[in-house]
Structures are given as structure tokens and as C-alpha cells.
Amino acid sequence: MTVESRTLASFPGLATLPTDALASIASLTSEERHRADSLLFSEGDAPGDLYVIVRGHVQLTQRFDGRGTTAVLTLSDGELLGWSALLRRPRVASARALTETVLLRMNASALLELCENDPRVGHRVMALAFEEVADRLHATRLQLLDVFGSK
Amino acid sequence: MSARFLPRESFATLVDALRDGRRLLGPRVRDGAITFGDLEAAEELPIGIGDEQSPGRYRLRDRGDDRAFGYAVGPTSLKETLFPPRETLFRAERRADGKVGFVAVKPKPEATAVLGARACELAAIGVQDRVFVHGVASEPRYRARRDALRLVVAVQCTSPAATCFCGDAGTGPRVHGDAADLIATEVDAGLVLEARTDEGARLLDRLPTREVAGDEHVEAERDLDAATTKTRTGRLAFEGLPERLFAALDHARWDEVAARCLACGNCTNVCPTCFCSHAEEAGATAGALEGRSERVRVWESCFSSDHGAMHGANPRATTKDRYRQWLTHKLGSWVAQFGTSGCVGCGRCTTWCPAGIDLVEEARALDGPVESAGSAADGFASPVVLPEASSAAEPADREGPLSCDAPRAEDLVPRAAEVLAITRETSDVVTLHVRDHGVAAEPGQFLQLSLPTIGEAPISVSGVSRAEGFVDVELTIRGVGATTRALTSLEPGAELGVRGPYGRGWPLAALEGAPVVIVAGGVGLAPLRGAIRALVEAPERFPDVRLFVGARAPEDLLYPREMITWLERSHVKLTVTVDHASPAWRGHVGVVTRLLRRGAIPEDARALVCGPEIMMRFTSDALLAAGVAHDRQWLTMERHMKCAVGFCGRCQMGPHLVCRDGPVFRRDELALLGREGF
Ligand SMILES: Cc1cc2nc3c(=O)[nH]c(=O)nc-3n(C[C@H](O)[C@H](O)[C@H](O)COP(=O)(O)OP(=O)(O)OC[C@H]3O[C@@H](n4cnc5c(N)ncnc54)[C@H](O)[C@@H]3O)c2cc1C
Ligand code: SF4
Ligand code: SF4
Numbered sequence: 001m002t003v004e005s006r007t008l009a010s011f012p013g014l015a016t017l018p019t020d021a022l023a024s025i026a027s028l029t030s031e032e033r034h035r036a037d038s039l040l041f042s043e044g045d046a047p048g049d050l051y052v053i054v055r056g057h058v059q060l061t062q063r064f065d066g067r068g069t070t071a072v073l074t075l076s077d078g079e080l081l082g083w084s085a086l087l088r089r090p091r092v093a094s095a096r097a098l099t100e101t102v103l104l105r106m107n108a109s110a111l112l113e114l115c116e117n118d119p120r121v122g123h124r125v126m127a128l129a130f131e132e133v134a135d136r137l138h139a140t141r142l143q144l145l146d147v148f149g150s151k
Numbered sequence: 152m153s154a155r156f157l158p159r160e161s162f163a164t165l166v167d168a169l170r171d172g173r174r175l176l177g178p179r180v181r182d183g184a185i186t187f188g189d190l191e192a193a194e195e196l197p198i199g200i201g202d203e204q205s206p207g208r209y210r211l212r213d214r215g216d217d218r219a220f221g222y223a224v225g226p227t228s229l230k231e232t233l234f235p236p237r238e239t240l241f242r243a244e245r246r247a248d249g250k251v252g253f254v255a256v257k258p259k260p261e262a263t264a265v266l267g268a269r270a271c272e273l274a275a276i277g278v279q280d281r282v283f284v285h286g287v288a289s290e291p292r293y294r295a296r297r298d299a300l301r302l303v304v305a306v307q308c309t310s311p312a313a314t315c316f317c318g319d320a321g322t323g324p325r326v327h328g329d330a331a332d333l334i335a336t337e338v339d340a341g342l343v344l345e346a347r348t349d350e351g352a353r354l355l356d357r358l359p360t361r362e363v364a365g366d367e368h369v370e371a372e373r374d375l376d377a378a379t380t381k382t383r384t385g386r387l388a389f390e391g392l393p394e395r396l397f398a399a400l401d402h403a404r405w406d407e408v409a410a411r412c413l414a415c416g417n418c419t420n421v422c423p424t425c426f427c428s429h430a431e432e433a434g435a436t437a438g439a440l441e442g443r444s445e446r447v448r449v450w451e452s453c454f455s456s457d458h459g460a461m462h463g464a465n466p467r468a469t470t471k472d473r474y475r476q477w478l479t480h481k482l483g484s485w486v487a488q489f490g491t492s493g494c495v496g497c498g499r500c501t502t503w504c505p506a507g508i509d510l511v512e513e514a515r516a517l518d519g520p521v522e523s524a525g526s527a528a529d530g531f532a533s534p535v536v537l538p539e540a541s542s543a544a545e546p547a548d549r550e551g552p553l554s555c556d557a558p559r560a561e562d563l564v565p566r567a568a569e570v571l572a573i574t575r576e577t578s579d580v581v582t583l584h585v586r587d588h589g590v591a592a593e594p595g596q597f598l599q600l601s602l603p604t605i606g607e608a609p610i611s612v613s614g615v616s617r618a619e620g621f622v623d624v625e626l627t628i629r630g631v632g633a634t635t636r637a638l639t640s641l642e643p644g645a646e647l648g649v650r651g652p653y654g655r656g657w658p659l660a661a662l663e664g665a666p667v668v669i670v671a672g673g674v675g676l677a678p679l680r681g682a683i684r685a686l687v688e689a690p691e692r693f694p695d696v697r698l699f700v701g702a703r704a705p706e707d708l709l710y711p712r713e714m715i716t717w718l719e720r721s722h723v724k725l726t727v728t729v730d731h732a733s734p735a736w737r738g739h740v741g742v743v744t745r746l747l748r749r750g751a752i753p754e755d756a757r758a759l760v761c762g763p764e765i766m767m768r769f770t771s772d773a774l775l776a777a778g779v780a781h782d783r784q785w786l787t788m789e790r791h792m793k794c795a796v797g798f799c800g801r802c803q804m805g806p807h808l809v810c811r812d813g814p815v816f817r818r819d820e821l822a823l824l825g826r827e828g829f
Contacts, residue, residue, distance in 0.1 A: 068733070142769065
């Protein structure tokens with residue numbers, strides 16, 4: 001299913017992009033629907049696409065040698081999924097839909113090319129991803145503090 | 152009443168009249184200093200002895216005359232008498248029926264007279280009265296000793312030391328009003344006496360006095376004027392000092408003074424107004440209550456590392472934090488807490504400091520323009536707003552339920568209660584179901600739970616059901632240290648001691664009609680459960696309730712079964728998140744603050760938050776970013792606590808006493824939240 005600029009503009013961070021830029025991103029974006037429990041990608045997979053969650057819950061898990069697989073983060077409405085796509089790196093975590101989930105999928109190579117050619121869009125997209133990663137880093141620090149643990 | 156004169160030869164008649172059926176306390180020389188103690192004869196007075204005092208130095212000297220009151224205050228004061236350094240509060244013992252009984256230990260002080268109290272000393276008693284008699288509660292042991300001080304003869308000071316500044320503090324050297332029954336001023340030939348009460352007048356009538364000669368009157372006034380001039384040093388302006396000190400929390404001077412301070416606590420020991428205390432179990436063999444056990448109260452200094460320490464955290468970890476606590480409390484937040492400065496200008500802390508730290512000098516240095524130590528750069532620009540003294544003195548006017556309106560007697564003795572049942576919540580948390588015969592707690596209030604021979608701990612009430620003649624309370628406890636571990640190992644049928652409820656609870660009335668956001672972390676759900684139950688049961692008053700619960704792992708979540716019943720209510724939304732989980736966990740993983748930024752928070756919401764302090768700080772920031780202003784957020788604070796009614800001084804957090812002003816605070820009252828050293 002193709003996506004209209006309006007849909008993209010409803011996400012904070014993209015809302016202020018000029019209409020032509022939104023239209024260009026929309027042209028490389030499609031909407032996907034996943035059933036509960038479907039695997040979206042796996043840790044170690046080759047670089048893939050970038051997603052925005054429209055609706056639903058997505059669980060990220062990572063394998064830790066000797067400690068098994070651990071759920072590290074749950075993402076939901078409005079959040080960015082799979083930011084490693086922007087770095088063309090293999091997937092750092094596996095993603096599974098916990099509920100029925102609607103995603104916007106952005107073709108990563110096309111998006112990177114657009115960013116390259118149109119620095120306004122490039123700056124905005126990178127800023128958006130950077131903010132998301134910074135938030136997660138901060139949250140991870142709190143998680144590491146183990147604030148509820150036995151001190 | 153007109154003044155009379157008692158010649159020096161007749162001082163013995165004064166001592167005898169004061170001792171008539173009473174214990175007499177007065178000045179005498181002991182261990183190289185003039186100290187207050189039992190006085191049996193006029194010859195024991197420090198006749199012809201004076202002193203020299205300077206920072207870190209005290210020396211007796213020969214005055215070369217025969218004055219009996221020609222000295223400045225020594226290391227002791229009437230504090231030792233009214234608030235002894237060590238005293239038993241109660242005994243716990245097995246009664247004939249096999250149950251535990253808690254028996255108050257109360258002093259039966261004999262009628263006492265005082266000779267030679269100075270104006271600063273009387274002012275200090277007035278300050279301690281505000282703590283022990285006119286606070287949220289009144290301490291019967293202090294009260295009994297205070298009431299036993301029947302007859303006080305003050306001798307106005309005409310020999311102030313270099314360390315004295317009672318004139319700046321506004322407490323001396325003249326004694327005003329009826330702070331004493333009889334006021335004396337010593338001149339060469341004897342004492343000019345003036346009765347200020349009927350009791351004083353009766354005493355005066357019994358003495359072989361004569362009229363005051365004109366030159367004696369002139370001499371007395373001249374000496375008093377000179378002492379006034381000397382003690383008005385002009386070095387320290389008390390007016391506005393609390394605000395100025397709290398504006399200087401980042402001053403570089405704190406580091407400098409901390410480098411000199413030995414954290415010995417001498418200053419707090421000799422200070423006539425310092426009141427902090429510790430409570431410990433004594434006379435007990437650990438374990439079962441075989442013989443008896445006693446709880447003993449001992450003086451504690453804010454310079455000790457234990458003073459503020461909690462399990463796993465010490466809010467005032469360094470000497471700098473502790474010196475800043477002492478000075479900002481003494482000269483600053485005391486005013487907000489008790490309506491008076493904590494300093495009467497006696498200079499004892501300066502004289503008896505082995506490092507010669509001069510309190511006035513330090514306060515002066517801090518009083519100037521702020522030279523930042525650089526730590527201000529950590530983003531705490533918001534000024535500390537000190538609560539109005541009047542509102543702190545009348546806590547009944549404040550929001551939320553309070554344990555009492557007028558000071559009631561609080562003897563710190565628990566009542567016996569029984570464990571009915573136990574619910575194991577997680578590997579280290581249990582809920583005790585306890586039958587108590589006290590008053591039912593409001594959500595957010597707490598009880599002091601006691602185990603004889605082991606100790607006492609403040610625990611929030613996590614559920615209450617009232618019945619005719621008793622209250623069943625739920626207490627959710629995490630076993631972290633000696634007392635809480637023993638509490639979590641109790642069996643049904645076990646007995647424990649209970650005091651309270653204490654403190655200010657959640658402001659349920661202020662939440663009515665608005666969307667309510669509740670954020671709980673870990674065992675922080677326990678103090679919130681009573682409030683949540685009230686909101687869940689009253690959709691007409693609280694139509695929109697959003698709960699966010701965070702825990703370390705799914706197995707650490709409290710009350711999972713009860714949570715499911717909350718979810719069944721259409722006005723309640725519940726989101727649970729954990730820090731770590733196996734992939735089998737279907738709920739959220741991630742810190743609770745991430746849930747709050749997802750547009751889940753209506754801007755007109757009111758929020759209640761409880762959890763570890765750092766989690767509350769980040770939650771509060773996230774709520775603010777979502778549009779919930781600080782005056783619509785409430786947090787509950789944890790600090791070291793011994794008494795729960797403002798007597799022990801342990802739960803200080805900047806201007807607040809957490810037991811009395813909290814534990815629930817509106818966020819805008821907590822300017823110091825997250826700031827190191829408080
Ligand atoms: C208002 C309030 C409500 C509380 N509610 C709960 C609750 O519902 N459930 C729960 O599990 N815990 C609660 N706590 C924390 C609980 O009081 C402490 O864990 C407990 O005092 C630790 O005592 P301990 O003897 O087991 O530990 P130790 O580390 O052996 O403590 C020694 C002494 O230090 C003091 N102390 C240590 N930690 C604290 C602390 N955190 N707060 C106050 N004094 C402390 C106590 O006087 C204690 O006797 C609350 C604390 C406060 C201030
Ligand atoms: S702070 Fe120092 S000068 Fe002030 S009352 Fe206490 S001991 Fe005296
Ligand atoms: S200020 Fe002086 S008396 Fe007080 S703790 Fe420090 S060294 Fe000891």
C-alpha cells in the first residue's frame with residue numbers, strides 16, 4: 001500500500017518538512033500490516049529498511065552468549081524501528097510484533113540517496129534518528145542503573 | 152516591680168532559698184571549665200573566675216575580683232538537663248498473658264531551680280520548646296523536665312567572650328519578658344534583682360535585700376550597655392539570612408570549610424539548640440524476646456556518617472554536605488521549620504571546635520557574592536524557595552491529611568499489633584496483614600513498625616480496612632536490612648509494635664475531576680496502592696485514571712492479581728514495563744519514562760509518583776515535558792527516620808522535615824530533588 005504525505009506529516013519530526021520533501025519520502029514508503037507474533041527481522045540480518053510504527057507493539061530481543069535471549073526494549077506507536085538501516089549495518093537486534101502491527105516501511109537505500117541529494121531532508125531524517133537513538137541511550141543508562149534492584 | 156539589692160555576703164541566702172525543697176542547678180568549675188550542674192552551696196560558685204574564649208580555645212582565668220557570675224557560657228547548657236544525652240524511651244517485655252507489652256519509661260523529675268542562666272540560655276530553651284513541645288507533637292519526657300524547672304534566676308551577662316554574638320542574634324545579653332522569674336545583674340557589691348513573675352517576687356521577699364543605691368544602678372546599666380555593644384558585633388545580619396544561605400548552596404566556601412572540618416560533631420554537642428537523636432535497642436540479646444528490651448534515645452550529630460544514611464544511599468555523603476546541612480539548618484531552614492533561628496549567638500560551637508572554625512566567619516563568607524565552586528553548572532539553577540515560617544508552624548493548614556491538628560502527646564511508644572496473614576509478593580518482598588487498634592491511615596501515610604530487640608522502620612500503609620474496634624492494615628515490605636528482613640520473616644500470629652499513622656498523604660481531593668496519571672517504580676507501588684484503590688472505586692470522581700508501573704523484571708511486579716482487577720474497570724488504563732525480561736514476556740520492556748513521552752499524558756493531568764528517587768526525578772521531568780506542571784505533580788520522599796514526628800531531625804531534606812512536611816510533597820516544594828548532598 002502506498003503512503004500519502006499526510007500520513008508522514010502526522011509524525012512529529014517530519015511534520016515541518018516542506019511538502020515536496022514529504023512527497024519524495026512518501027514515494028519511497030509503503031504501509032505494511034503484520035500479524036501478532038510475526039518476526040520482522042532477526043539479529044545479524046543484512047542491512048534492511050527503516051520503519052515507523054503506526055500502531056502496535058514491537059519487541060526487540062538480543063542474544064547474549066551464555067545468557068540466552070533477552071527482551072531489551074518494546075517499541076510502539078510513533079516510534080522508529082530499525083535505525084541501523086541508516087548506517088547500512090546488519091541488524092543489532094531481532095524485532096517481533098507482539099500485537100497486530102501497522103508499519104510504514106521506508107526503502108533505506110532510496111532514503112539515503114534522497115538524503116544525499118537533498119540536504120534539507122537529509123538533515124531532518126538524521127536529526128530524527130539521532131534524537132531517537134539519544135533517547136534510547138539515556139533510557140538504557142537508567143536500565144543499567146538497576147534502580148529497582150537490591151542496592 | 153522595683154529592683155532590690157542583694158549584697159555579696161548574702162548570696163548564700165539566695166542559694167538556700169532556691170534549694171528549699173528543690174534541686175538547684177548553677178555554674179561551678181569542673182574539668183577546667185565553668186559548667187552547669189548541681190549546686191549545693193554558694194561557695195561552689197565560680198567566685199573570682201572568668202574565662203577567655205576564641206575560636207578553638209577556652210581557658211579559665213583569675214579575674215582578680217570576687218564576682219560569682221563574671222564569665223561567659225561554658226561547654227554545657229540546660230540542654231543536658233531537659234534533653235539528656237541518653238535516655239530510655241520504653242521497655243518491651245513479656246506480659247503475664249505471654250503477649251508483648253510496651254511500657255513507656257517516663258522521668259519523674261524533681262522540682263528544679265536554676266541560678267545564673269544567661270539570656271542566650273533561656274532563648275535556647277525557647278528554641279528547643281518549639282521542637283519538643285510546639286511541633287506536630289509534644290514530647291512528654293522533655294515536657295516533664297521542662298515543667299519541673301520551677302524557679303529560674305537569670306543573671307544577665309556582663310562578661311561576654313570574644314566568641315559571643317547574642318546581640319546580633321537578638322537574644323541577649325539582657326533578659327526580656329518573663330523568661331526567668333528573677334533577673335539579676337552583678338555589680339561589685341552584689342546583685343541587682345528584679346522579679347518578673349509572682350514566683351520571683353515571693354523569692355525576692357524572702358531574701359535580705361535592700362534598696363538599690365543610685366551608683367549601683369548606674370554601674371549595672373553601664374555594664375549591660377557595654378556587653379550589648381560588645382555582642383552586637385555587626386558581623387552577621389540574621390534578617391534574611393536563610394534566603395541568602397540557600398542562595399549560596401554552590402559557594403566555593405563549602406569546600407574550603409569542609410577541608411578544615413574534622414566532622415567530630417563537637418559543635419552540635421555543645422550547641423544548646425541542636426536536637427538530633429538516634430534510637431537504638433539496648434539491653435537485649437538478639438532474637439526472641441526472652442528477657443526484656445529497651446529502646447534508648449541518644450544524641451546524634453548531623454556530622455556523623457549515619458545521620459542521613461538510608462539503606463543503600465547516603466544523601467549527605469561528604470563532610471561538605473554535612474557542614475552545609477548544619478549551617479543551612481541552624482541559621483537557615485530552622486526559621487521555616489520552627490519559626491525561629493536555630494542559633495542564639497552563644498559562640499559555643501566556635502570555642503569548642505578543635506579546628507577553630509568560626510561559625511560567624513563561615514556564614515559571613517557565604518553571605519557575600521557567590522563564588523561558584525563550578526558545581527552550579529550541573530543545571531540546578533532553580534532557587535530553593537523556603538516555606539513560610541507560619542505555614543510550617545501550623546501544618547494543619549497544608550494540603551492533604553495530617554496526623555494531628557494541635558500538638559498531641561507523642562511518647563514514641565508502640566502499641567502491640569498482630570500479624571494475621573502474610574502474602575509473599577516477590578523473592579524479597581512480603582505483605583503483612585496486621586490487626587492494629589490505632590487510627591486508620593490515609594493513603595500515603597506511614598507507620599513505624601517495631602520489633603523488640605531488633606529495631607524500628609517506617610513503612611507505608613499499602614491498604615487499610617476499617618472495622619468496629621480495630622483496623623486491618625496491609626504493609627508491603629522489602630527486606631533490605633536488619634529490621635525489614637526480620638519483618639519479612641514474621642509468621643502469622645506474630646506480634647509487633649506499631650506507631651502512627653504519620654505524615655502527609657496523597658492529596659486525593661486535589662485530583663478530583665482531572666485525568667490522573669500514576670507512576671510507580673518497584674516497591675513504590677506499595678505507598679500508592681491505597682490511593683489507586685480509592686481512584687479505582689470512584690469513577691464518578693476520578694473518571695480517567697492512567698497507571699504506569701515499572702519493575703526490574705516481571706517476577707518483581709507487586710500485586711499482579713489485583714492489577715488485573717484494576718484493568719477490568721473502564722476508567723482505568725494500566726501499562727506495565729520492566730527493565731529486563733525473557734522473550735516470553737508480552738508486556739513492555741524499557742524504563743517507565745519512555746512510556747510517558749508517547750503522548751500518553753493529557754496536559755491537564757495530575758500525577759502521583761513513587762519509586763526510587765532517581766526514577767522519580769526523571770519521571771517528573773518527563774511529565775513536565777508532557778505539559779504536567781510541577782504544581783500538579785506529587786512525589787513521596789524517603790529519608791532516614793527515627794521518630795516520625797519532627798523530634799529526631801534525621802529526615803531533613805533542605806528546608807523540609809520529611810516525616811512532618813511529607814512524605815508526600817508537591818513537586819514544586821522539592822527544589823533540591825536530585826541535587827547532590829541533600
Ligand atoms: C516514609 C517512608 C515510607 C517507607 N515505606 C516503605 C514501604 O512501604 N516498604 C518498604 O519496604 N520500605 C519502606 N521504607 C523504607 C524502610 O523504612 C527502610 O528500608 C528501613 O528503614 C530499613 O531498615 P533496616 O533496619 O531494615 O535496614 P538497615 O540498613 O539495617 O537500617 C538501619 C537503620 O537506618 C534507618 N534507615 C535505613 N534505611 C532507611 C530508609 N530507607 N528510610 C528510613 N530510615 C532508614 C532505619 O532507622 C534503620 O533502623 C519507607 C521509608 C520511609 C522514610
Ligand atoms: S550555632 Fe553555635 S553560636 Fe549558635 S547557638 Fe549553637 S552553639 Fe551557640
Ligand atoms: S565544625 Fe568544628 S566542631 Fe563542628 S564538626 Fe567540624 S571540626 Fe567538629
